[in-house]
Amino acid sequence: MSSHAAHLLSLARQGDATAFQMLLALYRSRLKRLIGFRMDRRLAGRFDLSDIVQDALVQAYLHWQRFASLPDRPFYAWLREIACNRLIDLHRRHVKAQRRSVAREQSLSGPPVSTAARRDLARRLVDSGLSPSRHAERREALDQVHAALAQLRDDDRDLLVMRFLEELSPEEIADVLHISYSAVTSRQVRALQRLSGLVAGPRSREKPS
Template sequence: MPLWPEQTVTQNLLVNARQGDRVAVNRLLERHRNSLKKLIQLRLDRKIAQRVDASDVVQDVLMEANTRLQEYLSDPRLPFHLWLRQLAKDRMIDMHRRHRGAQRRSLDREQSMTSPQFADQSGLDLMGQLADQELTPAAASIRKELESRFLIALDQLDDEDREIVVMRHFEQLGNSEVAEALGLSAAAAGMRHLRALRKLRAILGDRPSQTEQPHE
């Protein structure tokens, strides 16, 4: 299931917001609240998360979005959800710098990525194993083991490769959305994604398919 709300409704609300409709503004921000919370739970450093509630970070991001909405509406260079995503990312980077120091690695991967918040994300089924939503206890146990292997392997990727895997398979952004967010061409984003998957599968001990192609 995609992380972000359906875009047709968002576009309609943006049109109304441009016309000064405050109800539309409130609906626009509120319908992205849960998505922002999942994103922040996914990416927030666990040590910071022990002191700061994700809901409070969401509220701060939505307040900033409300303050800067007219600026966005006058020059919407990114789709709205990618703009919100960038606000949230900037907020978390600032928190990491203040809490952990600008020069220190911002994530303790093995701890934060195996936290309950992260484990709840449906995007963990990257390889497509055991994707049924209703699993037997045995199958659920196997999937948990696969997820643990995947997270450990993900930690071994460099930052660039890890970022694009998270964007595609946890946030479930499409290739064109990833390209926009990273300032790449669609072809470059697709190739970066494919390269990251090949590295990930090599770490997991799987041989990449010779016919594998980037997905839109």
């Protein structure tokens, strides 16, 4: 959180409604990216991202005093939860989901991310050097990591999405998942290791005997 946002948050916790409105405005674009990552494609043509974000911001403003009573909770994690709940509600009401999808949308991290978002995550992992295939040609690496992400366990993929695509801090992820900071870092390491194994698997099978 920037120093400006921290200052506004401090004022909001003291009851300054104007400061809280200004704080919400700072996070509008970040919430829009979140909704874009997790909106079902069947909803995309029926609802505008900006309208969903605005609904979430209105709900946050109506309940900002509730947040003020939670001094230890990361602000964005609280705001993100409101936005995800709004998106989940739209999914339930407007998307005829299969049983597995219904179970997934009720996960702590929010609705599952789109295929396009997985591709974006693969690109970020490759470009940041966090991908185990960083020495391969970039296009090949993107294809391999994207395919591996699709095979990764849901909880592992969700954690990587939150950390590297949504850019949540470990503290924010800990709040979202109701686990400790150390558990977040341990799970991140294991998720990257499993991703590495999935990427390495096809390569080892391609090697001549």
